[in-house]
Amino acid sequence: MSKLRTADSTCILCGCGCRLRYFLDDEGNITRCKPIIIDRERGYEGCFKGFIAWKGVETNRIDRPYVRGEDGELKESTWKEVYEILNSVFRDYKEENIAYVASGEVTNENNYIIQKFARVISFTNNIDTCARLCHASTLDAMMKTLGISVMPNKIDDVLSADCILVFGSNPYTNYPALGTKLMLAKMKGCKIISVQGSVNETSRKLADIVVTLEPGTEIIFINTLVAELVRKKYIPLSRIEELKGGEAFLNVIEKFKSSLVYRFCHIDLEVFDKIVETIGKTENFVVMHGMGITQSGIGTETVACLINLVLLKDAKLVSMRGKINIQGAGDMGCSPTSYPTGPINEETKMKYESIIGAEVPLMEGLTQIEFMLTSPVDVIYICGSNPAVSMPYLDAVHRSIEESICNLSSPILDAYSEICRHHTSITHPHRDKWYNYKC
Template sequence: MEMKYIQTTCPYCGTGCSFNLVVLDGKVSGVAPYQRSPVNEGKLCPKGTYAHEFVNSPERLTKPLIKKDGAFVEVSWDEALKVVAEKFKSYKPDECACLASARTSNEDNYAMMKFARGVLKTKHIDHCARLCHASTVAGLANIFGSGAMTNSIGDIADAKCVFIIGSNTFENHPLIGRRVMEAKANGAKIIYVDPRLTPTGKQADLYLQFYSGTDVCLLNGMMQLIIKNGWENKEFIQNRCNGYDDLKKEVMKDDYSLENVSIITGVPAEKIKTAAEWFAKSGATAILYSMGITQHTTGVDNVKSCGNIQMLTGNLGRPGTGVNALRGQNNVQGACDMGALPVVYTGYQKVIDETARKKFEDAWKFPDGIAKGENGYEVTTLMNVLSDKPGEIKCLYIMGENPMISDPDLNHVAHSMKNLDFLVVQDIFLNETAKLANVVLPAACYAEKNGTQTSTERRVQMWRKAQNPPGEAKGDWEIIASIAKAMGYGNQFAWSNSEDVFNEIASLTPSYAGMTYQRLAKPEALHWPCPSKDHPGTPILHGEKFGMPDGKGLMTGIPFKYQAERPDKDYPFLLTTGRSLWQWHTGTMTRRSKSLEREEPTGWIEINTEDAKNLDIKNGELVKAVSRRGEIKITARVTDNIKKGVMFIPFHYAECAANMLTINALDPIAKIPESKACAVKVEKIAEV
């Protein structure tokens, strides 16, 4: 028996832990620690520990499938490529749209972006960052000039105060939670703000149990207290920021008096005062946030408010500080960096900038040019267009995404997908979306290919091939290149390996320009921006100046607005959604991992003990949860850990999908849906 260890990067959350895949006789069979990674130092959470289990699942797709008379039939690659190429060629450019993937590599996403803009010549390309951190990209870019986590994971341990808002860090980014505990062990105060007392909250020194969606109100109230008490960092504001007067004018309004803020957020006034004081006076406060901040119709406002309070207190550009957006998926940062967005090419070079458009057109050398320099549809807008303007978009090519579970208001999504003329899904499993496809293309998973992914801290790390893909499955960029070749664009996709793709990315992307596979192979890899071959990378952004034209951060007064749908007499509870330690996103991979699935094999709805008593609902009882958009049957978990009036459902489970209930209300700038707040009612299921 031959055994080897192949070091790679975890395919689950955005932390970017490394481990060794244990390969026995050519088959991945286990995970073993890799001690040299500075991110996780050999430690793993349960998802990383069992990241081998889905790889050789008997449910992996092994052959291309074409739907004939309503049923999938296995076909050869030649037949599948011929059908896909002919159909793709039959549409006008903007009748096509592409969804790239936060789960696949940078090389795969770059290939999809080049395919969309160069082969299909469509402006419509997006991916699921739209659903999780689009507000981070838009919000932070607007105020700091860079839409990414400002600091690195390791320096969270240097914080003197950690303010966690809208992030269940210990369950969803456990190896970042470890750094929070290191900070606590070093004497830092931990403040936790969330409607649920999660395992993260249980480690906090101060817990603010607020109503979902009142983030701006709370942060404005804290800023009013900071200014009233003279705790703001006057030197930082003076030297490093613009817009202080605008910010001050808003936050000093009576609307944000301690009394008003306490009423609106549901947090006792004393706790808000203590939070403001600890935050401002610590000397180094780090904000950690995740989708509790971003998934709102005020997502961009929420993100900018986090930036406001950090600029007000001078907590940027140093270890232990920063606005730390914790990205949920392994490569959501990278997919954005690769331009799998409707407004930018790689490295956030704008498609509406003719110089940038020309640069890509010249480099790619498509004989018939590339897509026009116009912004395309976001995935959420795309679903609305499919639903409301049938025939405008006819063809959709999806790589490694599952909108039939991940997107808001699933009845709406199903209606939209029915209006497609041609759907191609490229995936490792026949997920809920793939079942609707005309053609399904079998892809290799992370363990079966070389490539790179970019973690939440902008660290670009390697995937390394540990086994061959099952059956006839292939790497994503290779499939994309094969389709391009079948459509007559072989020269533009003539890469022989993933390193060729990466070198092309680096040649066109200033923030990746200094990166090579050789440099990334080191355990610490590199953080972008890394603009030249001798640049050491940039673990902490904004050290001396921000990425704005004048180098200054932009403070802005942000008025508080309620969520799109508030509880009322018909739907009296506020529903919020989230994730579990044991499952990941739409469950495509974790639900095929027996060790993870065993722990939490189905979904649940958390109901406050008093609310449950009033509804006559008992713990473990099957109940009906209903919103204006749909209903599900789901098991009740009665607990004191959730705020009265608020309910919670994890969104991983198809059989009781939280997104049957959520609302398709969008942030006006980022077009992110308000998955964190809608109105529901819960009913007992009558016994028969």
């Protein structure tokens, strides 16, 4: 029996993006995979799903293009036919008539090429990603408070914490690799406080203190927590007074008395006092937050309040993201308001044009919400993304996709293609790092 070839790559199943070792037969088929153990002290990289990730790569993947016929059915096609259609579509539809959806599930290189294609060939900044749906509020809050839109700390900071506040996230179930690190931190004596909209596995299995908040009262909880930390001198007053805008900040939080937490958040004051004391006494404090607070009408403000707490307590902020390369999609400029060289303006335009030797548009593009819901375009090219499931107002999204003259979808997983294919006119596979073995 011949020996299996191995190739190290990433797991595509969640935002942790763990390293996996794939085993390939002589024909390049992936036969199995397993997480690569990095360090027992830092925790295993990967979870049980890392043993079955290969099924997502190999099982029923589409390996040829499909075109919707006049009877409304998607039919197998040839690359020749599809290239001819694509050629005429990209020639006929440009600027405000076409939009692109990039992806947090494809590589930086692919994301870079998609946005470059949109800007140079279609001369449009109508390029967006799923990255700006789930954590748009985090990015906005970080830009406004920290001046950068990236997580400022590393995941392993969790391991040296003596108190971790998990706010609006369920790492035990949804980010198993992070859940493992939480377990390791707990074994070293770290206190875990879980504040959620509903009881989840992180609260049940890991937390020392559990709080279930009334939805919509997150800001009251956080601001009252900060106010109490100041009142009880866990945060020195002088620290805030010396800040620009410190006085105004104190005037605001002064209004947040602990009675509000009881009245609006429905939290027992004894429990709240325990939280204040635990966080107040901690030296190495970590705040982890996720989509339990970001996907809300007050998401930006809630994250900004959490960042206030982080800054005043010299804490670390760990933002748990949804997909493996969400950060990369943003960094590569897959945004209607940013080139890869920075937010759209004359200077960044000239800089980008001088790098690529081609002209790009200056006018900001439409967001995904706009070009799929409020200002539909004629052509939408969707790459490795799944708006047919992940967007709000799905009926309207499905209609919008179907009513576009041409929707081009290049899904990366069959599970996605099944859903997208119900609505698209053309579906074709594309190469990516994880699939280069066979395509």
